[in-house]
Amino acid sequence: MKTQMETDLRLESSLWVGNKRYLAVLTGWHLKWTEADKKNRDKKTVSVPVAEVVGVEEGRVEVLPHKSVEDTDRDFTVFYVKRSNSRTSSGLLWRLGRTQFTCPSRVLRDQWTKHLRTALKTHSPLRPHRLLVFINPFGGKKKGRQIYHSLVAPVFELAGISSHVLVTERANQARDHLLKKDLTGFDGVVCVGGDGMFSEVLQGVIGRTQQEAGLCENDPAVALQPCPLHIGIIPAGSTDCVCYATVGVIDPVTSALHVVIGDSQPLDVCSVHHGPGQVRYSVSLVGYGFYGDVLAESEKHRWMGPFRYDYSGAVVFLSNRSYRGTVQYLPADPLMSSPRDKTRCLSGCGVCAKSTERLFTNSSDSGSLYSSNSGPFSNGSEDEWVSVDGRFKSVSLTCMSSSCAKSPLGLSPSAHLADGTGDLILVWDTNPLGFLAFLYRHTTDQDQFDLPFVEVHRVKAVRFALAGGGEEAEDSEGLRGAVDGGDGAYVENGSIAGSQQHLAAGANGQTMTCEDKTTSPFTCGLCCRKAPAVSVWNCDGEILPSPEICCRIHGQLVRLYARGIEDGTFLEDCTEEREECNRTCR
């Protein structure tokens, strides 16, 4: 049944597009136009959901690549989302579609533009009006500024968005701004950069929300407050995994269009507690062993740009390391889904829709996660936790698939963006060829979990401790202990980047300067000649200072301007009206 509002907004006229006459109809949910010439048997209707109309302008207007306006009386131009046919990635590429209509009179033209604008306001409640934009000028190939000004700003302007743009001058500036400055009036935050830049924004937005709610975010037992500000990602980094896994393509125009139409994709976030009062948030990868070592190595080769990860991946692979540790995890409900069920989390995902409830909503439940007074590894009710101890090539936790160009299906292809769980991937120590097969499978559609030395678990929380209560460095393999600066993870003067000299970090947290002042612990001939006993954690591209951590997944803590990966097949057949279609055509 049609509502009064839909009836009021309905408009039907005969309009011209170029030299052809069309019957144009605006219903509450769609703008459609069909060629009126009866002789044309193949006449097709173009149907654009009102929610995907970007803007309406009087006259004959163009925006990309350059703006031009021909101010005529009887014309109006509609800009909308147009899906490109090229399927090179997992999702659909969006382009700015444009159609110029000519009306029989100025009065009718004004009626069309007025109705369209009213329809936009009515049907897209989450469209942003004011955005705070952070650009990292040094991310990826250092093209952040150019990407924003040439491809994104014109689309924002067309949609009537006012943007406050800050080009960062230092790391953590965006995070600090979000934590401290006045954010009144902003609907969302946009970051132009890579996963590291997104991570800064994530820390800022979550931290600010908890501050304002009077919650102690450092307490792993606290159920965090969901964030009111939406986050948009314009990809301009190296891995761009968060963008790839939530949109399916790395394309600034596609991402800008998701922002302007106010798409909303909830996202699970993992809080990683790595010391008293120390918390970081992750959405893509919390990884120890291989992924930690790759990140640590890659920081020394930032000058290589995105290639630093390939180079470092090879160096770390050749170093053939494994690490001892105790991993404990709290399994998620196996009836909901499984990391091996071969499903994909796509736009309108049913598993995520069913999981809108937050985890650990009551405090007695969360109390079993950590003891309030004696740290994360001692508490009373431990029944549900599973504990494994051994030597691992890598331990990874991801809240979503973590797909990226290198791995189009991702670290965990069946993980869900917003189901309140994460996937824990344990790769036990194995021979280099076995590990290479595991890595290689990430680049194909072969199942990387179908290997005897790999386990995957869907979890709500994870804890990691060095095996033997931190005595790892003195274990039976004759590695030199932490005290003489021998074995262990490495941090560079506490911050990884910077000094050429690296530090050897002992299992007990002590750090000692490496006697050999080489640039890399992997090529160091002294302290690192023997394999270190302790790796580091890679938390969305940031190195954590402590190897002992506990993690908890917070279901749907933030929302992105995205809609999940679109399954193009449905779009082609979908004839549903927007309100009836809860899949791709939302």
Ligand SMILES: CCCCCCCCCCCCC/C=C/[C@@H](O)[C@H](COP(=O)(O)O)NC(C)=O
């Ligand atoms: C034989 C071939 C081996 C290929 C292995 C491919 C596995 C790729 C899995 C990548 C998972 C990426 C998860 C995302 C991590 C980002 O947060 C982080 C930081 O990204 P940024 O530099 O900020 O864009 N990047 C890395 C590589 O650690």
Ligand SMILES: Nc1ncnc2c1ncn2[C@@H]1O[C@H](COP(=O)(O)OP(=O)(O)O)[C@@H](O)[C@H]1O
């Ligand atoms: N102006 C700046 N100077 C130096 N570092 C910055 C600046 N702005 C942001 N950063 C930091 O750069 C790191 C990498 O940024 P990112 O945009 O993710 O690029 P990439 O994907 O190439 O790593 C982030 O951790 C971020 O904190």
Ligand SMILES: [Ca+2]
């Ligand atoms: Ca998830």
